[in-house]
Amino acid sequence: MKNKLTILFAFVLVFSVFPQAVSADLIISGTKSVNWCYEISNINDYPNYVFVFNEERATGHGIINQGDCFSFYKIGLTSIYAIPRTEFNESELNREFFEENNPKLIKSNIQLNAFGSVQENDPLQKAVITLDVQSLSENSFDIQKSKVTYTYTDGTSEEKVFQSQGTMPEPSKTAILPWWFAKFWYIILPIVAIALIGMILLIRRLKK
Amino acid sequence: MSPMYWYILSLIITILIEFGVIWIFIRKDISKLFLYAVLINSFTLPIATFSYQNIIDNFFLIEILVLLAESILIMLLLKTKYSKALLISFVANFITAMISLLFFI
Numbered sequence: 001m002k003n004k005l006t007i008l009f010a011f012v013l014v015f016s017v018f019p020q021a022v023s024a025d026l027i028i029s030g031t032k033s034v035n036w037c038y039e040i041s042n043i044n045d046y047p048n049y050v051f052v053f054n055e056e057r058a059t060g061h062g063i064i065n066q067g068d069c070f071s072f073y074k075i076g077l078t079s080i081y082a083i084p085r086t087e088f089n090e091s092e093l094n095r096e097f098f099e100e101n102n103p104k105l106i107k108s109n110i111q112l113n114a115f116g117s118v119q120e121n122d123p124l125q126k127a128v129i130t131l132d133v134q135s136l137s138e139n140s141f142d143i144q145k146s147k148v149t150y151t152y153t154d155g156t157s158e159e160k161v162f163q164s165q166g167t168m169p170e171p172s173k174t175a176i177l178p179w180w181f182a183k184f185w186y187i188i189l190p191i192v193a194i195a196l197i198g199m200i201l202l203i204r205r206l207k208k
Numbered sequence: 209m210s211p212m213y214w215y216i217l218s219l220i221i222t223i224l225i226e227f228g229v230i231w232i233f234i235r236k237d238i239s240k241l242f243l244y245a246v247l248i249n250s251f252t253l254p255i256a257t258f259s260y261q262n263i264i265d266n267f268f269l270i271e272i273l274v275l276l277a278e279s280i281l282i283m284l285l286l287k288t289k290y291s292k293a294l295l296i297s298f299v300a301n302f303i304t305a306m307i308s309l310l311f312f313i
Contacts, residue, residue, distance in 0.1 A: 153262075154262065176211045176261075177211055177212055177215070178212065181212050181215075185215060185254050185257075186254050186255075186257075186258045189250050189251075189254050190250065190251045190252075190254045190255050192250070193246075193247045193248075193250035193251035194251045196247050197247050197248070197251065197281060197284075197285065200247075200285065201284055201285070
């Protein structure tokens with residue numbers, strides 16, 4: 001029992017000192033996470049290579065095939081690599097394999113971030129970020145973000161082209177109202193109003 | 209001006225107009241009539257705006273549904289005949305719909 005209490009106390013202490021360790025996996029009040037992923041549009045143009053992504057903190061690695069949409073731990077930074085197909089052995093893929101000096105790996109110029117969250121009442125539901133391989137050789141791998149496809153809660157979707165690699169194009173549809181006001185306006189206000197109407201009618205009937 | 213203030217302003221304008229119309233038809237107990245106008249519109253306006261923005265992009269259909277919903281609430285709260293409640297609801301919603309078309313949509 002004493003040991004359990006000590007462990008519990010240690011947890012509380014650690015998460016009090018490093019609050020970001022707690023908030024990393026929580027959704028902040030008033031926000032929602034968007035279903036997001038990355039895809040590479042032209043993998044089939046490079047049949048001599050296998051494409052993999054690696055995120056060191058939690059997700060680990062994965063093979064990227066044409067048509068795959070991959071995502072990773074939200075606070076992780078992910079790199080994309082190409083491996084010559086002749087040198088690829090799936091069983092070799094582990095944490096050590098992705099060390100800087102591995103000669104089999106051709107590291108791309110890009111580092112990928114998670115999409116993040118949006119306001120709770122935001123109509124954005126999904127974001128698919130499309131990457132294009134610009135060039136790939138034995139010692140260089142250039143990949144660019146080409147477009148993002150936003151899908152909204154009403155079922156519509158749109159494509160936005162990247163004007164700058166560092167800036168995510170903004171979705172056209174965003175939340176009109178602050179989340180707390182939307183909650184008040186669309187939920188609390190009509191419920192309170194109809195409840196009061198019901199109470200008035202009920203009291204009137206009981207008085208009869 | 210923030211959209212939030214437009215929402216609140218539209219609710220206040222709607223309540224005042226519908227209260228005025230109800231008062232023209234039923235000239236008694238002004239405070240109760242005002243309370244009923246507040247409650248009825250606090251119920252229908254948020255649902256109508258949500259429906260217009262997310263479910264049915266048809267202003268006239270939503271207005272008709274609001275008119276019918278409000279006529280029932282007016283009948284129950286004001287203890288009037290349904291025909292009179294429907295007339296009150298029609299006049300009130302016709303005026304607010306015209307204002308919405310002119311200024312808000």
